[in-house]
Amino acid sequence: MSGRGPGLARRLAGPQNRNLWFWVFVGPFALGLLVFTYVPLGWSVYLSFFDAHNTVSPTDFVGFDNYTSMLKNDAFTDSLWTFAVFTAFIVPTTFVLSLSLALMVNRLRRAQAFFRSVFFLPAACSYVVAALIWKMSIFNGVRFGLANTVLGWFGADQTAWLSTTDPPWYWLVIVTVRLWLQAGFYMVLFLAGLQRISPTLYEAAAVDGARPGWQVLRHITLPQLRATSVAVALLLVINAFQAFDEFYNLLSDARGYPPYARPPLVYLYYTALGQGQNLGLGSAGAVLLALIIAVVTVGQARWFGLGRGDEKGA
Amino acid sequence: MTISRRTLLGAGAGLGLLTACGSNTGRDGGGSGGKGPRLSHWYHQYGEAGAEQAVKRYAAAYREADVAVQWRPGNYDEQTAAALLTTSGPDVFEVNGPSLDQIRGGQVVDLTDLFDGVRDDFNPVVLAPKTHDGRIWAVPQVVDAQLLYYRKSLLDDAGVEPPRTLDALVDAARKLTTKKTKGLFLGNDGGAGVLGGTPLYAAGLSLVTDDGKVGFDDPAAARALAKVRELYAAKALLLGAPSDWSDPSAFVQGLTAMQWSGLWALPAVRKALGDDFGVLAFPADGAAGKPAVPVGAYGAAVSARSKHKDAAKDYLKWLWVDKTAYQRDFALSYGFHIPARLSLAKKADALAEGPAADAVRFSTENGHAEPLLWTPASRVAYQDALSRIIKSGANPESELRSVVRKVSAELDRVRKKSA
Numbered sequence: 020m021s022g023r024g025p026g027l028a029r030r031l032a033g034p035q036n037r038n039l040w041f042w043v044f045v046g047p048f049a050l051g052l053l054v055f056t057y058v059p060l061g062w063s064v065y066l067s068f069f070d071a072h073n074t075v076s077p078t079d080f081v082g083f084d085n086y087t088s089m090l091k092n093d094a095f096t097d098s099l100w101t102f103a104v105f106t107a108f109i110v111p112t113t114f115v116l117s118l119s120l121a122l123m124v125n126r127l128r129r130a131q132a133f134f135r136s137v138f139f140l141p142a143a144c145s146y147v148v149a150a151l152i153w154k155m156s157i158f159n160g161v162r163f164g165l166a167n168t169v170l171g172w173f174g175a176d177q178t179a180w181l182s183t184t185d186p187p188w189y190w191l192v193i194v195t196v197r198l199w200l201q202a203g204f205y206m207v208l209f210l211a212g213l214q215r216i217s218p219t220l221y222e223a224a225a226v227d228g229a230r231p232g233w234q235v236l237r238h239i240t241l242p243q244l245r246a247t248s249v250a251v252a253l254l255l256v257i258n259a260f261q262a263f264d265e266f267y268n269l270l271s272d273a274r275g276y277p278p279y280a281r282p283p284l285v286y287l288y289y290t291a292l293g294q295g296q297n298l299g300l301g302s303a304g305a306v307l308l309a310l311i312i313a314v315v316t317v318g319q320a321r322w323f324g325l326g327r328g329d330e331k332g333a
Numbered sequence: 334m335t336i337s338r339r340t341l342l343g344a345g346a347g348l349g350l351l352t353a354c355g356s357n358t359g360r361d362g363g364g365s366g367g368k369g370p371r372l373s374h375w376y377h378q379y380g381e382a383g384a385e386q387a388v389k390r391y392a393a394a395y396r397e398a399d400v401a402v403q404w405r406p407g408n409y410d411e412q413t414a415a416a417l418l419t420t421s422g423p424d425v426f427e428v429n430g431p432s433l434d435q436i437r438g439g440q441v442v443d444l445t446d447l448f449d450g451v452r453d454d455f456n457p458v459v460l461a462p463k464t465h466d467g468r469i470w471a472v473p474q475v476v477d478a479q480l481l482y483y484r485k486s487l488l489d490d491a492g493v494e495p496p497r498t499l500d501a502l503v504d505a506a507r508k509l510t511t512k513k514t515k516g517l518f519l520g521n522d523g524g525a526g527v528l529g530g531t532p533l534y535a536a537g538l539s540l541v542t543d544d545g546k547v548g549f550d551d552p553a554a555a556r557a558l559a560k561v562r563e564l565y566a567a568k569a570l571l572l573g574a575p576s577d578w579s580d581p582s583a584f585v586q587g588l589t590a591m592q593w594s595g596l597w598a599l600p601a602v603r604k605a606l607g608d609d610f611g612v613l614a615f616p617a618d619g620a621a622g623k624p625a626v627p628v629g630a631y632g633a634a635v636s637a638r639s640k641h642k643d644a645a646k647d648y649l650k651w652l653w654v655d656k657t658a659y660q661r662d663f664a665l666s667y668g669f670h671i672p673a674r675l676s677l678a679k680k681a682d683a684l685a686e687g688p689a690a691d692a693v694r695f696s697t698e699n700g701h702a703e704p705l706l707w708t709p710a711s712r713v714a715y716q717d718a719l720s721r722i723i724k725s726g727a728n729p730e731s732e733l734r735s736v737v738r739k740v741s742a743e744l745d746r747v748r749k750k751s752a
Contacts, residue, residue: 073438075418094717160521160573161588162513179572182521184724272577274526277724278717294709296414296434 063302071299085303094278095304098286099311105282106259108190109197113255114248117202121209122236135210139203146200146264153196154181154269181269189270189280196265201258205251212247216240249323256319260312263288283308369398370641372648375416375426376402377409377631380580381597381668391652391659398644400425417441417636424639425649427631428471433705433747436465442635442642445469447650454674459630462705471632472653475663475670476678478596478628478696479527481613482581484606487514487590495611499535499560499618506569509590515571516564518589520578523565525720527578527593528615529627529712532557534701537621540715541706545744550737555729557618558722565723581605596692597668603688612688614695628700630673671696706744714739 032039062075067085069077089095124134141149157165160179167177180188220239229235241248263284270276276285287308291301376388385404392400403423405412410429416422417440431441445468448455452469456476463471481502483495491509496502506516520527530540530549536557539548564570571592574583584592585605593615602610614624633653635645652659657677664672665683671693672678684693703712718736721727 072434073414073417073432073440094713155575158573159575161571161575161583164573179521182523182572182724185726272520272522272526273579274520274522274529275713275716277522277525277720279720279725289713292415293408293411294414294432295713296432297710 063305065302066298067302067306069299071297071302073296073298075298077299081299085299086307089300089303089307094281094286095283095307097278098281098283101280102260102262102282105193105262105280106256109194109259110252110255112194113198113202113205114251116198117205117251118209118244118248120202120206121213122240124206125210125213135207138206141199142201142204144200146196147268149196149200150265150268153192153265158192184279187279192269193265193280196269197262200265205255208247208251209244212244213240216243249325252323253316253319256315260315368396370644371399371401372424372639372641372645374400374402374648375409375413375423376404377427377429378404378406379667384663384667387663387667391656391663395648395651397651398641398648400648417638420638420640422636422638424641424645425633425635427474428634429629429631431463431470431632431634433465433708436470436705437747440637441470442637442639442646443468443470444472444635444646444649447472447646447654451654451674454676456630456671456673456675456678458628458700458702459673462702463630463632465705471634472649473630473632473673474653474660476628476630476673476696476700477670478626478692478700479531479593480596480626480692480695481591481593481615482584482598482602483591483611483613484584485609485611491590495613496616497613497624498616499532499557499622502616503560503563503567503569506564506591507567510567510569514587515589516569516591518571518574518578518583518592519561519564520593521573522720523570523572523723524561524593525716525723528561528719529716530701530703530707531615531625531627532561532618534625534627535615535622536618537623539701539704540711541704541740541744545706545748547737547740547744549733552730553619553621555733557622558719558729558733560618561719562723562726562729566726584610596689596696597670599669599689599692608687610688612692612695614699624695624699625701626695626699628696628702630702706747708743708747711740711743714743 033041066075066077068080068082070079070081070084071077120138124131124138127134158180159167160177160182161167162171162177164177164180166180167175171177178188180192183189216239220243221235224235224239225231229238261284262282266280266282266285267276267288270280271285276289283304287301287304289295290304291298295301374388374392376385379385385402388404389402392402409427413422413426413428414435416426417435428435428441435441448469452460455473459473459476460469463469463473481496487509488495488505491505493505493508494501496505502517509516533540533549533554536551536553538551538554542548571583571589574588576582578593579595579598581592581594581598581602583589584594585602599612614626617623617625633649635642635649639645657674660672660674661677661681664670664677665681669683669689669692671684672681678684678693684690715736718727718732722729722732
């Protein structure tokens with residue numbers, strides 16, 4: 020035994036330079052994550068305890084004042100309700116629509132690839148572009164807008180889709196644009212799930228006398244799609260939390276944003292980054308929103324039994 | 334032909350080099366190539382054709398610095414507010430303000446000395462919101478006014494006189510509404526955004542009083558706003574037009590008989606309608622009321638984070654104080670704006686007759702600008718309430734009570750900071 024181990028550099032590099040290569044590949048991304056995600060996140064929490072109007076290096080410590088004023092602010096609490104209503108509607112609607120599309124496309128014997136592409140294509144369109152098409156061409160409020168033209172054939176008056184609060188037609192515009200944009204994407208996920216179901220299950224069900232249609236769907240297809248369904252539901256809720264583009268582009272103008280249908284991200288954008296430039300208050304709102312998202316996500320994961328299924332199934 | 338990995342890599346590297354050569358530094362176009370430091374000058378995107386070329390031409394004529402003009406589309410106010418937090422922002426920039434918090438936060442440079450000997454020649458209505466504690470923080474470039482455009486022939490056909498009171502406006506809008514044409518266009522949000530404090534001024538009130546108190550804690554405010562709601566409830570307002578209030582398209586296309594828009598739209602309206610239009614101030618309401626014309630001015634300011642503050646101030650003085658020919662050209666050649674200098678406004682032939690002259694007279698006699706103490710937080714609270722009153726039929730008294738509380742708190746905040 021010589022008593023001399025490998026040099027420090029050699030030990031750090033690891034056997035066959037594995038550590039070195041690990042950091043060569045992971046290092047830049049880890050650094051990016053640190054600089055562009057964790058540092059701003061920490062800075063935001065720091066700002067939330069200061070009076071930070073038009074500055075990111077404030078000096079006036081205000082403790083929890085920003086948090087209390089944000090929680091007392093009706094505009095912020097209204098924005099949370101807006102989000103809750105939106106999520107309660109968009110998640111099940113998209114879920115059912117994309118599952119229905121997947122079931123229909125999956126049954127096709129011909130031109131399946133064509134219809135799959137047709138339904139998926141909107142997912143490639145930007146939310147901004149789609150929102151502007153919806154706002155300016157289909158649902159504008161004048162007589163030559165597409166929706167008003169069609170309704171005009173039946174003698175209906177022109178409707179200001181985005182400006183009418185009673186009834187709240189703006190929800191129709193917001194929801195349809197999102198459905199059009201994302202139903203195709205989730206349809207592809209469901210299709211992948213459907214194609215993984217073994218045909219022998221359906222054959223066995225047929226032998227046992229199960230009626231094709233609702234009975235097979237309920238007792239074979241849906242249980243077999245459970246993992247996909249859980250993933251789709253989680254993704255839909257996360258996407259709903261991130262709603263910004265279509266709301267902002269459909270409803271905002273140069274002078275601001277109406278008080279209705281204002282989700283939290285739009286409200287925080289106006290508070291912190293818009294003309295308000297109240298970065299302390301906006302940061303407090305962001306922290307509160309992050310906490311709410313964390314609680315909802317953990318609650319949802321527990322409800323779906325994420326992580327437990329594997330153990331039971333094992 | 335097959336493409337080898339080596340060819341592909343070579344082509345990629347070549348393309349990268351070419352891209353690097355042509356990369357957008359933000360300094361192309363409008364650079365003066367002057368002998369001094371490099372200055373970046375930001376403008377928001379004007380709708381009028383030729384305005385961009387004009388400001389680049391002015392910058393190119395300046396010899397003491399190399400000025401690069403950036404013409405920025407999109408949410409300009411938000412862009413500049415964010416850029417001022419960093420050192421990569423502009424040296425000189427247009428600002429719809431600056432806001433009180435921008436001034437207090439030390440984001441803009443004191444420009445008071447640029448006004449030596451010429452302060453009285455600047456329109457006092459638009460200079461006031463750029464002044465804080467006696468110091469001036471931006472040079473007003475032009476004065477913009479908002480007015481009520483009306484189509485004479487449509488009013489004549491309906492037997493309606495140009496409305497001089499708010500009640501008459503509601504009545505006229507109702508009578509002018511047909512299956513194809515609405516009576517009035519106040520913007521796609523029913524007027525909540527663009528009208529702002531105008532109905533309050535029309536009722537003889539204000540947003541903030543001269544001594545820094547809430548200026549609309551008065552029953553007359555609720556009465557005036559309830560009348561704007563009447564317009565909406567009567568379905569006399571055009572809503573959902575493809576372009577908003579600042580563009581005269583809805584008016585010239587016959588979608589509406591009257592439209593609230595800016596003086597800048599006047600050349601386009603005249604081109605489309607000839608003499609078949611007139612302009613009015615927002616009509617007065619109640620015994621103490623008077624007609625109201627909101628005026629505002631983009632100003633030119635210097636960023637406090639600029640590395641060349643003195644050079645930026647020199648350039649700004651050259652352009653917006655000394656070069657009166659450029660100021661006149663900018664105000665009158667690409668759309669209609671009133672020059673911010675009183676002496677230039679008096680000499681402007683284009684503003685001497687017809688609706689343009691009416692507009693200038695209304696702006697002078699009835700003009701009011703948003704006070705510096707009307708902070709963004711107050712504006713959002715008020716606009717939200719106005720939107721709820723107009724569109725959702727919320728009770729004006731209770732909505733205004735809530736806004737008065739919020740604005741008082743905001744005024745207390747800024748007062749505390751200055752104490």
